[in-house]
Amino acid sequence: xxxxxxxxxxxxxxxxxxxxxxxxxxxxxxxxxxxxxxxxxxxxxxxxxxxxxxxxxxxxxxxxxxxxxxxxxxxxxxxxxxxxxxxxxxxxxxxxxxxxxxxxxxxxxxxxxxxxxxxxxxxxxxxxxxxxxxxxxxxxxxxxxxxxxxxxxxxxxxxxxxxxxxxxxxxxxxxxxxxxxxxxxxxxxxxxxxxxxxxxxxxxxxxxxxxxxxxxxxxxxxxxxxxxxxxxxxxxxxxxxxxxxxxxxxxxxxxxxxxxxxxxxxxxxxxxxxxxxxxx
Numbered sequence: 001x002x003x004x005x006x007x008x009x010x011x012x013x014x015x016x017x018x019x020x021x022x023x024x025x026x027x028x029x030x031x032x033x034x035x036x037x038x039x040x041x042x043x044x045x046x047x048x049x050x051x052x053x054x055x056x057x058x059x060x061x062x063x064x065x066x067x068x069x070x071x072x073x074x075x076x077x078x079x080x081x082x083x084x085x086x087x088x089x090x091x092x093x094x095x096x097x098x099x100x101x102x103x104x105x106x107x108x109x110x111x112x113x114x115x116x117x118x119x120x121x122x123x124x125x126x127x128x129x130x131x132x133x134x135x136x137x138x139x140x141x142x143x144x145x146x147x148x149x150x151x152x153x154x155x156x157x158x159x160x161x162x163x164x165x166x167x168x169x170x171x172x173x174x175x176x177x178x179x180x181x182x183x184x185x186x187x188x189x190x191x192x193x194x195x196x197x198x199x200x201x202x203x204x205x206x207x208x209x210x211x212x213x214x215x216x217x218x219x220x221x222x223x224x225x226x227x228x229x230x231x232x233x234x235x236x237x238x239x240x241x242x243x244x245x246x247x248x249x250x251x252x253x254x255x256x257x258x259x260x261x262x263x264x265x266x267x268x269x270x271x272x273x274x275x276x277x278x279x280x
Contacts (some may be wrong), residue, residue: 054079054232054255055218058087061151061158066091070146072164074220074233076135078146080115080160082128082153092127093153095119102135105143111136115148121262183208186258191265193245201243207254214239216253222279230277231256247274 056071067083080098082091098115113135117128135144148160187206190196203210219235222228227236229252236250242257243249244264251257264271 054081055220055234056081058083061153061160062156065156066153066158068160070160070162076137076140078115078133078135080131080133080148082130090120090122090129091153092123092129093151095126095128096152098131098133098148098151100133100146100148102139103145103147104139105145110147111139113146121259121266183258186261186265193268193271194261194264195245197246198243201246207242207257211240211254211257214254216240218252224279226279227274228277228279229253229256230272231259233277233279235279236277245271249274249277 054069054071056069058067058069060067065085067085067087069081069083071079071081073079082093083089084091095117097117100113100115101110102113103110113133115131115133118130118132119128120130123129133146143164145161145163151158151160183206187202188199188204190199217237218232222233222235227250228234229236230249232252234252236252238250240251240253240257241248242251242261244261245268249260251260260271
């Protein structure tokens with residue numbers, strides 16, 4: 001889970017916890033998308049998963065073969081994170097453009113959009129665990145249904161439909177952490193701009209230990225002048241602080257610390273000074 005969703009870039013279009021529906025679709029997608037709107041979900045197809053670590057809702061693709069988390073961000077962006085059978089694990093898939101359709105509430109007309117692969121730190125070459133799309137300007141602030149007619153995971157194909165209908169970030173408890181061994185390797189070994197001095201400054205512990213019992217709360221609309229999370233650009237919290245490169249950064253939740261430490265080790269040139277992460 002080192003590479004768990006980096007919502008690098010800004011969060012939330014009317015930021016909403018999403019409802020996703022995943023189902024098997026082993027047939028090639030139709031070339032004609034005349035009816036892109038998702039059909040009603042049958043009760044036995046619904047999956048009641050807990051809120052995801054990025055504020056979205058994690059639900060199943062197929063029969064819990066894989067999972068996904070969708071997050072609506074500020075600036076009309078929508079991020080789709082791919083997760084494995086175990087929801088705490090990142091799932092890499094082949095980098096691919098995902099043709100999708102967006103239908104505003106009360107309308108029957110769907111507008112095409114494309115989810116582009118945006119590999120996260122640690123994704124293998126030609127692979128991605130994150131897709132990002134920008135909704136049309138006319139959809140800003142509206143309730144919308146997004147349908148991805150075909151996404152390929154390995155040799156399987158799935159269809160995903162989700163919306164921004166429900167209120168955002170009402171999860172309870174601490175978000176999922178990376179796997180134990182991976183977490184130790186991430187936090188307790190230096191690399192890039194992440195040094196032995198940083199490890200010592202952080203108490204020589206992993207994030208799940210340091211932040212145990214702390215509740216993550218996401219404020220998707222931070223006020224001007226406040227500190228923001230370097231990953232999600234939501235309001236940062238001093239209780240989720242981590243020293244990197246001898247400087248203290250504040251985050252919105254533990255998984256974002258995972259993401260940023262991984263970035264500092266693998267792509268240190270992309271890490272800005274803490275003073276850059278202030279709401280303008």
